[in-house]
Amino acid sequence: MFMPVATQASLKGLTPGQLARTGCNLCLNNTYHLGLKPGQETLEKIGGAHVLQGWNGNILTDSGGFQMVSLLKLAKVTEEGVRFLSPHEDGVPMLLTPEHSISLQNTIGSDIIMQLDDVIATTSPDTERMKEAMERSIRWLDRCIAAHKKPETQNLFCIIQGGLDLKMRKVCCEEMARRDTPGVAIGGLSGGEDKVSYCQVVNACTSWLPQNKPRYVMGVGYPEDLLVSVALGADMFDCVWPTRTARFGNAIVSTGTLNLRHASFANDFTTIEADCTCPCCRPEDQGGLNITRAYAHHVASKETAGAHLLTMHNVHYLLSLMGKVRAAIIEDRYPEFLHAYFRKAYGGDMTRVPTWAVTALREVGVDLLT
Amino acid sequence: MAGHLSKLVSFQLSRPQSDKDEPRVGRLTFKGRSPIDTPHYVAVSSRGAVPHLSQDMMRDNTSIRALYTAVEDSSSYWSPQVIEKSSHQSQVPPAFNFPASPDESPLRKFIALQKDVLLILGTRRIPPLPCAASSTSSAISIITSLGFGMLEYTDYAEAIQKLRPDIALGMGDVLFGHKPGVKRKEAMGDRTLAWLKELISAMENEEDGTPRTALFAPILPIETEQQTYYLHALQDELKDSVSGLVLYDSASVDAIPESLRGLPRLSLGDATSPHKLLDAMALGIDAFTVPFITDATDAGIALDFSFPAHSDTNLEKRLSLGIDMWSSTFVNDVSPLLTDCECYTCKNHHRAFVQHLLNAKEMLGWVLLQLHNHHIVDGFFAGARNSIHNGSFKGDRAMFKKTYAALPAKTGQGPRVRGYQFRSEGKGGPRKNPIAYRPLDDGNKELAKVILPSPDDDAENLEQQRFPEKVK
Numbered sequence: 001m002f003m004p005v006a007t008q009a010s011l012k013g014l015t016p017g018q019l020a021r022t023g024c025n026l027c028l029n030n031t032y033h034l035g036l037k038p039g040q041e042t043l044e045k046i047g048g049a050h051v052l053q054g055w056n057g058n059i060l061t062d063s064g065g066f067q068m069v070s071l072l073k074l075a076k077v078t079e080e081g082v083r084f085l086s087p088h089e090d091g092v093p094m095l096l097t098p099e100h101s102i103s104l105q106n107t108i109g110s111d112i113i114m115q116l117d118d119v120i121a122t123t124s125p126d127t128e129r130m131k132e133a134m135e136r137s138i139r140w141l142d143r144c145i146a147a148h149k150k151p152e153t154q155n156l157f158c159i160i161q162g163g164l165d166l167k168m169r170k171v172c173c174e175e176m177a178r179r180d181t182p183g184v185a186i187g188g189l190s191g192g193e194d195k196v197s198y199c200q201v202v203n204a205c206t207s208w209l210p211q212n213k214p215r216y217v218m219g220v221g222y223p224e225d226l227l228v229s230v231a232l233g234a235d236m237f238d239c240v241w242p243t244r245t246a247r248f249g250n251a252i253v254s255t256g257t258l259n260l261r262h263a264s265f266a267n268d269f270t271t272i273e274a275d276c277t278c279p280c281c282r283p284e285d286q287g288g289l290n291i292t293r294a295y296a297h298h299v300a301s302k303e304t305a306g307a308h309l310l311t312m313h314n315v316h317y318l319l320s321l322m323g324k325v326r327a328a329i330i331e332d333r334y335p336e337f338l339h340a341y342f343r344k345a346y347g348g349d350m351t352r353v354p355t356w357a358v359t360a361l362r363e364v365g366v367d368l369l370t
Numbered sequence: 371m372a373g374h375l376s377k378l379v380s381f382q383l384s385r386p387q388s389d390k391d392e393p394r395v396g397r398l399t400f401k402g403r404s405p406i407d408t409p410h411y412v413a414v415s416s417r418g419a420v421p422h423l424s425q426d427m428m429r430d431n432t433s434i435r436a437l438y439t440a441v442e443d444s445s446s447y448w449s450p451q452v453i454e455k456s457s458h459q460s461q462v463p464p465a466f467n468f469p470a471s472p473d474e475s476p477l478r479k480f481i482a483l484q485k486d487v488l489l490i491l492g493t494r495r496i497p498p499l500p501c502a503a504s505s506t507s508s509a510i511s512i513i514t515s516l517g518f519g520m521l522e523y524t525d526y527a528e529a530i531q532k533l534r535p536d537i538a539l540g541m542g543d544v545l546f547g548h549k550p551g552v553k554r555k556e557a558m559g560d561r562t563l564a565w566l567k568e569l570i571s572a573m574e575n576e577e578d579g580t581p582r583t584a585l586f587a588p589i590l591p592i593e594t595e596q597q598t599y600y601l602h603a604l605q606d607e608l609k610d611s612v613s614g615l616v617l618y619d620s621a622s623v624d625a626i627p628e629s630l631r632g633l634p635r636l637s638l639g640d641a642t643s644p645h646k647l648l649d650a651m652a653l654g655i656d657a658f659t660v661p662f663i664t665d666a667t668d669a670g671i672a673l674d675f676s677f678p679a680h681s682d683t684n685l686e687k688r689l690s691l692g693i694d695m696w697s698s699t700f701v702n703d704v705s706p707l708l709t710d711c712e713c714y715t716c717k718n719h720h721r722a723f724v725q726h727l728l729n730a731k732e733m734l735g736w737v738l739l740q741l742h743n744h745h746i747v748d749g750f751f752a753g754a755r756n757s758i759h760n761g762s763f764k765g766d767r768a769m770f771k772k773t774y775a776a777l778p779a780k781t782g783q784g785p786r787v788r789g790y791q792f793r794s795e796g797k798g799g800p801r802k803n804p805i806a807y808r809p810l811d812d813g814n815k816e817l818a819k820v821i822l823p824s825p826d827d828d829a830e831n832l833e834q835q836r837f838p839e840k841v842k
């Protein structure tokens with residue numbers, strides 16, 4: 001399942017109704033941003049994020065810690081929590097603790113909430129620090145579980161840490177699985193590590209994790225990454241890429257990404273993608289808009305409506321891709337599906353498929369080159 | 371052959387004016403489109419879309435019946451002449467090539483406009499920006515996304531032939547921004563007449579003509595005497611080719627010749643408030659482009675008025691015509707923008723959300739306001755039609771003036787400046803968007819002159835904000 005990211009309780013100009021029509025019923029809100037605007041007090045008063053944005057579907061929130069560490073370069077992690085100087089002029093020292101993160105997420109009322117974890121870039125060479133982060137994340141999980149006030153309505157997911165060190169990952173998987181949270185995230189990835197290492201970690205973690213819990217890999221959204229990760233046993237993904245790239249005039253299609261701002265699309269009167277069933281590409285007699293590449297080119301980066309159109313298409317693309325993935329798995333033909341997808345994406349030349357993907361899929365018994 | 375243009379539009383006045391200065395109600399019908407009861411508004415588009423509204427939003431959540439598009443607005447695509455100048459090669463605007471059957475409009479298909487909405491094509495954006503250059507005997511001066519340009523009447527005629535809108539507005543020689551002198555005024559009438567004749571002969575041409583496009587003729591915003599010759603020609607020679615009239619100033623209704631008084635009258639954008647709209651209706655204007663709708667939206671204002679005004683004789687002071695949604699008083703307010711409003715926004719969302727979206731600079735805030743504001747104006751016109759029909763317009767208008775003051779002043783920031791707000795002032799004009807980041811070394815003048823990226827509204831740039839919990 002793919003989850004689009006509605007950072008500040010809104011997905012790049014789409015109404016909740018439009019978002020639902022792309023096929024979405026679970027989207028992401030960012031705790032850090034909602035904590036700033038509109039703030040916990042307002043969320044408390046109006047009754048949470050569902051009420052705020054008028055969204056009847058499900059919401060997943062992150063802990064806020066990742067944004068903290070990645071946006072605020074001066075953040076410092078202590079046992080207590082993430083400590084940092086307010087980037088505001090006054091530079092007041094502030095602290096985000098596991099308890100505070102959970103309290104904020106309880107107020108937001110998201111259906112899935114994430115533990116606060118100690119995130120280190122997987123590429124960090126400091127194994128001591130990595131170990132500390134992994135162990136601290138387990139301790140913080142315990143604090144999150146203790147602080148969680150609404151376990152009957154909100155599902156707390158733990159986050160596996162341990163960088164690229166499989167031994168550490170194994171310890172973390174075992175420890176956290178013992179806490180029996182409703183779902184598990186494999187954390188710290190898609191932060192600059194190479195794809196081979198990424199696949200090894202995902203593949204290893206999924207082999208140690210219980211079968212009956214959803215496994216969520218954070219920050220993954222390229223179609224290839226999704227398909228391979230699913231083959232490796234992951235279930236849930238989120239990424240800002242499809243929506244962000246839409247704003248720059250890029251449309252995701254089965255052969256890759258089209259930069260519709262390019263002059264070559266000015267006279268292209270075909271739909272963004274043939275056979276796409278999104279509201280933009282569907283023909284008029286099926287309730288669609290029949291938006292052409294030429295028109296998308298005409299409004300890309302010029303009109304907000306242009307961004308809305310491409311956002312709808314891109315989100316729909318990924319959601320429907322995952323729908324096809326699920327159908328293929330249920331019908332026991334996922335390997336064939338992977339073959340067909342990669343063949344189309346690489347113009348029939350399977351030797352052009354990146355090695356990491358070929359290798360990773362071979363690990364799980366799918367050989368793209370035969 | 372001549373005269374087929376006027377048969378496309380039928381306009382029935384159900385309550386004709388008995389006197390010159392009286393409002394009127396009517397119905398404008400164009401084959402294949404939803405009939406439009408007048409007085410009515412015409413939504414203004416930018417690059418084929420109503421600002422902030424994707425085509426599905428407009429179709430599903432507004433009652434827009436007519437859409438105005440300007441050749442100028444996208445003339446980098448629609449005027450071959452500008453393209454040639456800029457790229458030194460002859461290139462046909464893409465919309466001209468859009469595959470369409472003879473009874474379809476390539477423009478409509480290009481901009482993915484729904485079938486039931488009346489499509490109107492004119493020369494200049496609404497409201498037009500003053501141009502430094504004056505018009506010539508064959509062209510008016512325009513401002514395109516590439517800069518100043520001239521729109522030749524022959525190019526305009528070709529655009530109409532190729533794009534086949536439902537209604538094309540004649541090209542008027544009109545000055546914006548300053549008043550013409552006496553000599554100039556005479557030329558205005560002469561040129562407008564000459565261009566109109568050429569346009570009619572192009573449109574009625576049997577081979578490349580536009581049998582599906584009706585023509586509205588300009589009434590110039592100058593004294594009647596100054597355009598007498600033109601008006602006579604309109605009445606005597608061109609009457610059968612003209613389906614309606616376009617005015618640049620509602621007060622020009624006085625100039626309309628007797629035999630053309632039954633034609634529908636579209637006024638372009640001079641009605642800058644609901645009060646002005648009522649004044650213009652009182653003069654007998656039938657259709658309006660209403661720029662204050664999008665202006666209010668961009669300013670974060672939710673329009674708040676109805677016609678007739680809900681009479682409350684005990685009003686202590688006149689009401690504002692809108693609510694400034696930037697106001698922090700709405701932070702926790704989960705009531706709709708207006709109680710009882712039936713628009714999409716008010717049925718599905720609340721003030722707290724709109725306030726949050728504006729505050730967070732999320733595009734959806736402007737979408738929701740745009741839907742609401744169109745709905746309010748829609749209701750305003752429906753109320754006005756009723757009132758005119760009942761004969762109570764005069765009193766209702768007086769009451770409206772007594773009840774409402776002006777639109778609130780803009781306090782918050784508008785959306786990022788986009789295509790439709792493009793305000794080129796030529797060299798040395800103000801930047802469209804404020805500069806976000808300056809080079810560290812401000813002393814380096816060369817560096818400082820480099821144009822820097824504008825601020826990105828992405829939620830990711832929140833470094834300057836404060837997380838709510840302070841260390842005790």
Ligand SMILES: [Zn+2]
Pocket residue numbers: 272273276277278279280281282313316
């Ligand atoms: Zn599509």
Ligand SMILES: [Zn+2]
Pocket residue numbers: 707708711712713714715716717742745
């Ligand atoms: Zn409303």
